[in-house]
Amino acid sequence: MEYISSIAQLQNAFAKLPGVGRKTAQRYAYAVVTMPQEQAEAFAQALLDVKKQVKFCSVCGNITDKDVCELCQKRKHNIICVVKEPKDVTAIEKTQCYNGVYHVLHGTINPMQGVGPNDIRIKELLARVAEGGVDEVIMATNPDVEGDATAMYIAKLLKPLGVKVTRIAQGVSMGSELEYADEVTLHRALEDRKQL
Amino acid sequence: MEYISSIAQLQNAFAKLPGVGRKTAQRYAYAVVTMPQEQAEAFAQALLDVKKQVKFCSVCGNITDKDVCELCQKRKHNIICVVKEPKDVTAIEKTQCYNGVYHVLHGTINPMQGVGPNDIRIKELLARVAEGGVDEVIMATNPDVEGDATAMYIAKLLKPLGVKVTRIAQGVSMGSELEYADEVTLHRALEDRKQL
Numbered sequence: 001m002e003y004i005s006s007i008a009q010l011q012n013a014f015a016k017l018p019g020v021g022r023k024t025a026q027r028y029a030y031a032v033v034t035m036p037q038e039q040a041e042a043f044a045q046a047l048l049d050v051k052k053q054v055k056f057c058s059v060c061g062n063i064t065d066k067d068v069c070e071l072c073q074k075r076k077h078n079i080i081c082v083v084k085e086p087k088d089v090t091a092i093e094k095t096q097c098y099n100g101v102y103h104v105l106h107g108t109i110n111p112m113q114g115v116g117p118n119d120i121r122i123k124e125l126l127a128r129v130a131e132g133g134v135d136e137v138i139m140a141t142n143p144d145v146e147g148d149a150t151a152m153y154i155a156k157l158l159k160p161l162g163v164k165v166t167r168i169a170q171g172v173s174m175g176s177e178l179e180y181a182d183e184v185t186l187h188r189a190l191e192d193r194k195q196l
Numbered sequence: 197m198e199y200i201s202s203i204a205q206l207q208n209a210f211a212k213l214p215g216v217g218r219k220t221a222q223r224y225a226y227a228v229v230t231m232p233q234e235q236a237e238a239f240a241q242a243l244l245d246v247k248k249q250v251k252f253c254s255v256c257g258n259i260t261d262k263d264v265c266e267l268c269q270k271r272k273h274n275i276i277c278v279v280k281e282p283k284d285v286t287a288i289e290k291t292q293c294y295n296g297v298y299h300v301l302h303g304t305i306n307p308m309q310g311v312g313p314n315d316i317r318i319k320e321l322l323a324r325v326a327e328g329g330v331d332e333v334i335m336a337t338n339p340d341v342e343g344d345a346t347a348m349y350i351a352k353l354l355k356p357l358g359v360k361v362t363r364i365a366q367g368v369s370m371g372s373e374l375e376y377a378d379e380v381t382l383h384r385a386l387e388d389r390k391q392l
Contacts, residue, residue: 004261006245013239016231017224028213030283032243033250033259034302035212040247043209044240047228049202051236054229063229065200087226106230 007033059128061104061121062089075101081138082125082154084108084147092140100138103128108146109153122154129161136164143170203229255324257300257317258285271297277334278321278350280304280343288336296334299324304342305349318350325357332360339366 007029014025032040056062057069063086064070071089079100083089089102107120129137137158141147155165171189172181181189203225210221228236252258253265259282260266267285275296279285285298303316325333333354337343351361367385368377377385 004250004259006242006249006261007259009238010242010246013235013242016235016239017227019220019223024215026283026286027215029246030259030281031213032246033282035247037247039209039212040243042205043212044243046202046206046209047236047240047243050206050225050228051231051233053202054200063200063203063226065202085226086229087222090222 056104060102061106061124062086062102072101075099077101077128078133078135079138080125080128080134080136081140082151083140084142084150088140088142103137105141105150108141108150110146117153120150122157125154126157126161129158129163134163136166139165139167143168252300256298257302257320258282258298268297271295273297273324274329274331275334276321276324276330276332277336278347279336280338280346284336284338299333301337301346304337304346306342313349316346318353321350322353322357325354325359330359332362335361335363339364 010029010032011022011025014020014028015022020028032043035043053065054063055065055067057064057066057072059068059072062069062071066073071093076099080103081092081098081100082103082105083092084105084107086104089104092098092102103121103125105120105122105125107115109115109117109120125137128134137154139151139154141150151167155167158165169192170185171192172178172185178186206225206228207218207221210216210224211218216224228239231239249261250259251261251263253260253262253268255264255268258265258267262269267289272295276299277288277294277296278299278301279288280301280303282300285300288294288298299317299321301316301318301321303311305311305313305316321333324330333350335347335350337346347363351363354361365388366381367388368374368381374382
């Protein structure tokens with residue numbers, strides 16, 4: 001294969017996407033080569049439009065095309081659900097059982113990767129709670145080491161403000177089999193058992 | 197997650213890439229949201245550049261930015277290696293043991309998906325061989341049902357032209373274990389055994 005600079009450049013661009021290695025990036029670049037012209041143009045335009053149109057909500061930090069997102073505009077602010085990323089908002093909204101607002105941290109504390117408490121939107125959360133009117137803050141960061149640590153860290157900062165802080169339940173997943181559950185999950189499921 | 201048209205559009209664009217489903221497309225689109233502005237612009241530009249710069253070689257059908265690709269320009273045309281896609285050329289070039297030219301079919305015969313002999317570059321291959329000066333045609337289509345069938349089909353058309361037609365060897369892969377080889381592969385490896 002002779003070297004074609006534009007293909008190499010496109011490969012590099014694809015390789016910057018999460019989870020895309022050299023081989024996959026090459027595959028995507030070849031797909032673009034054989035793609036109809038209009039489709040490639042629409043693709044390029046969509047990239048530029050996203051950068052132009054998408055902003056972060058000035059209240060909760062979620063993705064929006066307005067200054068304050070729709071959820072922040074129409075919902076009560078007495079319960080705040082704290083998540084790591086915008087896609088976690090999507091995941092929780094799909095359950096249709098939560099009716100409060102969110103706070104997107106845009107990361108979790110991860111000293112190994114050099115992400116400290118000041119690198120994520122913790123002080124913005126403290127400011128929201130300090131303003132008053134908040135009854136409960138639900139920590140819905142991922143059930144992993146970083147997510148747990150971040151939840152604990154934030155809970156410690158929030159409690160002096162007199163707000164109830166909760167953590168989403170951890171246990172065995174719906175539809176899974178005990179046999180295949182990992183030990184930590186099973187341990188938590190037993191520990192947090194509920195009376196029927 | 198509120199609906200943002202530009203994100204939905206970008207997701208659709210990503211979802212058209214090979215092997216990209218809805219979830220992955222969403223993940224890529226979010227990555228673009230948090231990407232630096234210049235990086236997204238370079239990405240969009242690379243897409244457009246590829247469509248503008250990349251053509252198919254008028255001789256072998258491989259990807260190039262010239263009218264006739266470098267390989268066709270500098271190599272002897274007495275051996276032609278027939279492959280399914282441009283990336284197969286890359287794969288064979290990496291071995292550094294082939295010194296002839298290529299012929300890219302841009303597909304293999306696949307009646308189930310409505311791809312017949314006239315939909316791939318078979319007549320262009322016949323024309324090249326009919327011009328004379330070709331000693332051997334190596335069928336290097338994939339070792340699967342479609343690749344084998346296409347190789348057989350083309351071989352039948354080429355033989356009357358008095359050219360030697362060969363097929364790349366099939367057998368157990370280097371570094372693999374017999375225990376895990378599938379039956380067809382092992383069958384071929386036994387059948388095509390070589391005297392030492």
